[in-house]
Every structure is written in C-alpha cells, then in structure tokens.
Amino acid sequence: MYTQGLDQKDKSAPKRDAMEAPEQLEAFQARIDGEEKIEAKDWMPEAYRRTLIRQISQHAHSEIIGMQPEGNWLTRAPTLKRKAILLAKIQDEAGHGLYLYSAGETLGVSRDQMVADLLSGKAKYSSIFNYPTLTWADIGAIGWLVDGAAIMNQIPLCRCSYGPYSRAMVRICKEESFHQRQGFDILRVLCEGSREQKAMAQDALDRWWWPSLMMFGPSDAESKHSAQSMAWKIKRFSNDELRQKFVDVTVPQADFLGLKVPDDDLEFDKETGHYRFGEIDWQEFIEVIQGNGPCNKQRMAKRRTAHDDGAWVREAAQAYAGKQAAKHAA
Amino acid sequence: MNKDKALLAYTLRLGDNALVLGQRMVELVAAYPELEEELANANFALDYLGQARMFYTYAGELEGKGRGEDDFAFLRDENEYRNFLLLEQPNGHFGDSIAKLVLYESFYLLQLEALVNCADTRIAEIAARAQKEIRYHLRHNSQWLIRLGDGTDESHSKAQGSVDDLWRYTGELFAPDEVDNVFEAEFDGPDLFKIQDEWRSNVAAVLEEATLTKPEDGFMASGGKEGRHTEYFGYMIAEMQYLQRAYPGAEW
Numbered sequence: 001m002y003t004q005g006l007d008q009k010d011k012s013a014p015k016r017d018a019m020e021a022p023e024q025l026e027a028f029q030a031r032i033d034g035e036e037k038i039e040a041k042d043w044m045p046e047a048y049r050r051t052l053i054r055q056i057s058q059h060a061h062s063e064i065i066g067m068q069p070e071g072n073w074l075t076r077a078p079t080l081k082r083k084a085i086l087l088a089k090i091q092d093e094a095g096h097g098l099y100l101y102s103a104g105e106t107l108g109v110s111r112d113q114m115v116a117d118l119l120s121g122k123a124k125y126s127s128i129f130n131y132p133t134l135t136w137a138d139i140g141a142i143g144w145l146v147d148g149a150a151i152m153n154q155i156p157l158c159r160c161s162y163g164p165y166s167r168a169m170v171r172i173c174k175e176e177s178f179h180q181r182q183g184f185d186i187l188r189v190l191c192e193g194s195r196e197q198k199a200m201a202q203d204a205l206d207r208w209w210w211p212s213l214m215m216f217g218p219s220d221a222e223s224k225h226s227a228q229s230m231a232w233k234i235k236r237f238s239n240d241e242l243r244q245k246f247v248d249v250t251v252p253q254a255d256f257l258g259l260k261v262p263d264d265d266l267e268f269d270k271e272t273g274h275y276r277f278g279e280i281d282w283q284e285f286i287e288v289i290q291g292n293g294p295c296n297k298q299r300m301a302k303r304r305t306a307h308d309d310g311a312w313v314r315e316a317a318q319a320y321a322g323k324q325a326a327k328h329a330a
Numbered sequence: 331m332n333k334d335k336a337l338l339a340y341t342l343r344l345g346d347n348a349l350v351l352g353q354r355m356v357e358l359v360a361a362y363p364e365l366e367e368e369l370a371n372a373n374f375a376l377d378y379l380g381q382a383r384m385f386y387t388y389a390g391e392l393e394g395k396g397r398g399e400d401d402f403a404f405l406r407d408e409n410e411y412r413n414f415l416l417l418e419q420p421n422g423h424f425g426d427s428i429a430k431l432v433l434y435e436s437f438y439l440l441q442l443e444a445l446v447n448c449a450d451t452r453i454a455e456i457a458a459r460a461q462k463e464i465r466y467h468l469r470h471n472s473q474w475l476i477r478l479g480d481g482t483d484e485s486h487s488k489a490q491g492s493v494d495d496l497w498r499y500t501g502e503l504f505a506p507d508e509v510d511n512v513f514e515a516e517f518d519g520p521d522l523f524k525i526q527d528e529w530r531s532n533v534a535a536v537l538e539e540a541t542l543t544k545p546e547d548g549f550m551a552s553g554g555k556e557g558r559h560t561e562y563f564g565y566m567i568a569e570m571q572y573l574q575r576a577y578p579g580a581e582w
Contacts, residue, residue: 067360067368074356078573078582079400080349080386083356084379090359091372098365136573136582186582193581302360310363312488316481320370323480 020045032233037163040106048232052162053107054123055234057114060100061125063093064118065299070142078136085182086139092175099172103164119304127285128215130293137190137197143183145205145212145250151176152246153216156236184253185314191257198258205254206262213277214285216243222282241268247275336512337450338392339412340519342402343509343555344412344453347384349403350563351434352378353570358421364551370470374431377463384456404574408564411556416499418563422492425485428474429492435468436533437503437525444520453517458473472536479540486541493537493546501550509555 025045031038038044067090074090077083101111117123128146133139153174160166190201217223217239229235237245251268254261265278287293331339355375362368386399416434421427442464445457478489504526506514511517537544553559573582 065366071360074359075353075569078404078580079405079557080379080383081399082582084376084383087356087359087372087376087379091376092370094365094372095366098369101365138405189581194577196577197580232375306361306363309361310424312484313363316478316485319481319485320477 004106025091029231032161032231035233036161037166038161039163047180047228049107050235051229051232051234052165053104053109053114056100056104056107056165057109057117058124058126060104060114061118062129063097063100065125065129065303066146067093067297068299068302069129069131069295070139072133073136073139082186089143089179089182092179096172096175099168103168106164115307119300119307121291121300124289126215127288127293128211129299130288130296131207131211132294134195134207135201135204137187140183140186140190140201141204141208142323143179143181144187144253145183145208146215147176147180147183148250149212149215149246151180152249153244156242159233159236161233174325187259189256191259194246201257202259205259209262210280210284211288213247213280214288216240216246218282218285219280244274247277248273251275331512333426333512333516334392336509336516337453338389339509340513340517341389341392341453343412344456345382345389345399345402346411347417347438348378348385349382350411350413350566351417352382353566354417354421355420355427358427363424374463374467374470377460377467381456381463382461384459384538388452388456400574404571408559411554411559411563411567412557413554414499414502415554415560416496416502416564418560418566419496419499420562423488424494425478425488427490428471428478429489429496431467431471432497432536433493433500433533434503435464435471436536437500437529439464440470440525440528440532441520444525448513448519449517456577475536475542476540479537479542489540490542493542497545497547498549498551500546502552502554505550505552505555507555540575 018266024043028038028045028048030044049186068092070086070093074083074086077086101114105111114123118125128149146216150171154169154176157169158166158173187201187204190197220226220238220240223239226235226238229236236299251261251266263278265276266276267276269276288296291297352375355371355378358371359375360368362371382403383399386402389402390397390399413436416430419426419430436502439461442457442461446454446461448457450455475489478485480486497528506522510519514521534544574580
C-alpha cells in the first residue's frame with residue numbers, strides 16, 4: 001500500500017487555501033488535536049479533502065490493480081484448497097476497492113471520476129504491483145511481505161482523523177492479517193518441501209524484499225509532504241519509522257523459514273534493538289513510479305481492456321434500466 | 331453397471347462439472363466490466379470450487395483407493411474428465427459467460443433439487459447446500475441475460491449470438507446414459523426427461539423476457555460425459571495441472 005500518494009504535490013491547493021478563514025482552520029485543527037473524527041458533512045480545509053481523495057483513491061486503485069499479479073496464478077494454483085483461498089483473497093481485494101471508492105465518494109468525488117483518473121494515468125497505484133509474479137512462491141511472498149507491509153501502514157490508518165476512511169481500515173486490516181498468514185503458510189510449506197520448492201521460496205524473497213521496503217515511500221528526508229498529513233492525523237508515523245518496524249518484524253520470520261534476506265548489510269543492532277539495513281535503490285523506485293517497472297504497461301493495458309470491453313454491458317444495463325423506468329412511469 | 335460404480339461415476343461427474351465451470355470463471359478474475367460483477371463472479375466461482383471439493387472428497391471415499399480431491403482435479407488426464415462440453419467452452423465475452431451460466435444453471439438447479447431427495451445421504455446433503463447457492467446464481471445471471479437482451483441493439487445482438495452458439499451444447503445435459511439410468515433407478519436420482527421439460531419452459535420464459543429468440547433444436551454436440559472433449563479442454567487442464575505435473579509428489 002499506498003501512502004506513497006501523500007508525497008505527491010497538490011498543485012491546486014494554495015489557491016483554494018487562500019479563501020479559507022484562519023479561524024476556520026484553527027477550529028478544524030483543534031478538533032483534530034482533540035482526536036475528534038471528521039465526518040463527511042463536516043467542514044474541512046480543501047487541502048485536507050484533496051489529500052484524502054488522493055490517498056483513498058490511490059489505495060482503492062491499488063486494491064484493484066493488485067488483483068492482477070495474484071490473479072496470474074489463480075488458474076495454476078497447485079491445489080483446490082489453495083485455489084479457493086487465493087480466489088477468496090482476490091475477492092476480498094475487490095471488496096476493499098469497492099469499500100474504499102465509497103469512502104472516497106463521501107468526499108464529493110464520484111467513483112467514475114476516480115476510475116477515469118486511474119485509466120488516464122493521472123491517478124497512481126502502489127508501485128509494488130508493477131512487479132511480476134513468476135512462480136507460485138510469489139503468491140506466498142505477496143501475502144507475507146506485501147500484505148505485511150500494507151498492514152504496517154494501515155493499522156495506524158484505523159486511527160486516521162477522517163471517520164469513513166478510519167472505519168473502512170478497521171475491516172480491511174482484519175482481512176489483511178488473514179491474508180498475511182495465508183501467504184506465510186504458502187512459504188512455510190515450500191520451505192519444508194523439496195529442494196526445488198525451497199529454492200522457489202528463496203527466489204521469491206530475493207525479488208520481493210526490496211520492492212516491499214519501497215512500499216513505505218521515500219525516506220523521511222525526501223518526503224516533503226508528510227508533515228502536513230501528520231498534523232492532520234491522516235498519517236501517524238513517518239515512512240522510515242514504518243519501514244524500520246516492518247524490517248524488525250519480518251527478518252525473524254525469514255529466519256524461521258530458513259530463508260536469507262537479500263541484504264549483505266543487514267545486521268541486528270543490540271544497542272537500539274533494531275535491524276540496520278542497506279540502502280534502497282531509489283532510482284529503481286523512481287523508475288517504477290514513473291511507469292518503467294516490469295509490468296506498468298501490462299497492468300494498465302489489462303485494466304483498460306476490461307473497462308473498454310465492458311462498455312457495451314454498462315450501456316445495456318443503463319438502457320434496460322431506462323426502459324423499466326419508462327414502463328413504471330407509464 | 332452395478333450400483334456402486336454408478337454412484338462413483340455420478341459423483342465424479344458432479345465434481346467435474348463444478349470444477350470445469352469454476353476454472354473457466356476463475357480465468358475471468360480481474361477482467362469484469364464492473365467491480366460489483368467482479369465480486370459476484372468470484373463469489374460464484376468459489377461456490378463451484380467448494381462444490382467440486384465436496385463431490386471429489388466423497389468420490390475418493392467411495393472409491394476407497396486413497397485418492398483425494400486434488401488427485402481427481404490435477405492427476406487425471408483429459409479423457410478421464412466427464413464434464414459437459416458446454417462448461418469447457420472458452421469464455422468469450424460477457425454475454426457468452428452469462429448465456430452459458432443461464433443455460434447450465436437452469437439445468438443444474440433442477441438436478442440439485444432432485445438430488446436433495448435421492449437415496450444417497452451424502453449426495454443429498456451436498457445438493458441441499460449447493461441448491462441454495464445455485465438458486466441465487468441463476469437469479470442473478472438471468473437478470474443479466476434479460477438486461478443484455480432487452481438493453482441496446484448491440485447487447486441484444488450479442489446476447490442472441492451467445493445463446494445461438496451455445497444451444498448446440500445443451501442437448502447433452504438431458505441425454506441419459508447408463509450412469510444416469512442406474513443412478514435414477516437405484517438411488518431415486520433425477521429423471522432427465524422431466525427435468526428437460528421444466529428446463530425448456532424456464533429457459534423459454536427468461537428468453538422471452540430478454541426479448542431473445544429461442545434457437546431451434548438442431549444438431550446437438552455430445553461426448554463430454556464419455557470423456558471426448560473439445561480441443562479447448564486440453565489447454566485448460568494443462569494450465570490448471572501444471573504444478574502438480576511438474577513436481578510429482580510435492581506438497582503445496
């Protein structure tokens with residue numbers, strides 16, 4: 001996930017900000033500081049609203065695009081049980097998408113508009129879903145690492161100042177923890193299996209480790225827009241804090257599996273109680289964000305095709321509803 | 331054919347039908363025209379996978395050779411599958427999927443309703459659960475066929491094309507063979523002629539509301555129940571079985 005969106009600039013904000021009275025802004029901040037939830041009909045600064053729309057829609061888009069890398073193994077899942085579990089997980093993600101689009105709509109933007117922004121490339125989704133799933137072990141790695149990183153990000157969002165988003169996150173987090181355990185279980189079975197299966201698991205960790213760390217977004221030094229989000233209590237912890245927490249939790253799990261984290265600089269620091277880890281390849285992160293990841297084009301092409309292929313179906317449903325309404329009116 | 335053999339063969343067919351249709355629906359994940367339909371498709375596919383697992387597990391127990399659900403799904407060859415040809419046809423467009431589901435589920439629901447009262451307790455129990463699921467599917471999918479048929483000119487012509495193309499695979503649903511006959515006689519199983527009559531009138535009603543024309547009963551393709559499949563099927567199960575075939579004996 002998905003707080004990567006917080007670090008994008010909102011270019012139109014200053015103009016609107018100028019129209020907001022200082023006393024209004026102060027009263028709003030006082031509510032935030034008092035840990036009150038902001039609800040859909042409450043007054044809110046335009047920049048707060050824009051930031052939330054950007055973040056919530058990006059989160060929703062991530063859920064929808066995130067169905068693709070996992071869907072890639074649905075037809076080839078190795079057992080019927082695994083197939084059913086994976087399908088249920090992907091269905092959960094579609095449900096999260098729907099839920100989040102609804103949360104976005106409470107801020108006055110339509111789902112059609114959010115979807116149009118995704119399809120036009122204006123809105124982003126999490127960079128992680130631009131990596132390919134090459135073996136069955138990748139499905140385990142996505143559950144364990146990607147959902148694991150998402151949970152780190154999302155648990156604080158359950159306390160986000162915007163009510164509809166925070167409530168959506170409570171339910172989503174419950175399902176994500178379940179997904180993470182399922183992913184870990186896939187890898188556990190592989191690691192207890194044949195030499196080839198264990199190699200499959202190690203290869204998946206090698207490929208997914210660094211992109212998972214990138215999910216937390218740029219380092220705090222580079223993350224210029226986090227401060228305002230922290231003040232508004234949309235965001236509760238910095239990117240680096242969350243990333244560190246993720247590494248601290250995940251490395252012992254890799255040890256348990258008997259897998260090696262692909263970082264020669266990884267070392268436990270007894271003094272701080274944290275793992276020190278190597279430098280992230282930020283150039284790769286930037287490339288993927290800019291559309292040059294291994295699967296950006298493929299993911300968007302598939303989403304656009306699904307949308308375009310469905311146009312006649314949506315038109316039919318609308319035409320039928322129109323005919324029915326006319327019949328009832330007559 | 332003795333009673334036990336017929337029961338095993340009948341149970342396996344039910345499992346094969348559920349799995350093959352479920353697998354086709356799984357192919358459509360992340361490609362649906364609306365998010366709500368994405369959820370419905372995944373939900374329905376999960377129902378079919380669940381039914382396949384129950385039927386296969388029972389088949390394994392009946393056979394008594396230690397085979398389980400995954401042995402039946404992943405380690406049988408194409409010609410050992412006994413599903414209807416209708417269910418293995420490629421997905422095509424949304425109208426094809428919906429037409430296929432309406433034609434099949436109109437049959438399957440009647441089959442399950444009859445099985446609820448059959449003499450084999452296990453089959454009756456699974457059918458009792460499955461009929462609730464399929465009743466809901468059929469309602470949902472029929473509504474879609476009606477919307478498509480009575481929607482725009484384009485959707486009408488697409489839906490009519492789908493029904494026309496798939497009609498030739500519906501004859502097999504009602505053509506009893508030895509397994510059906512023994513199962514009907516020994517276990518008070520479904521009477522396919524009776525089901526066919528009801529199916530005709532139910533499907534005709536949906537088509538009429540959808541402003542679609544019921545195709546003429548011409549040549550009917552068959553072979554699925556004997557293990558003679560269409561070319562599409564081999565690719566479908568090759569993809570599905572890949573990991574189990576590539577790593578024999580591995581646990582997943």
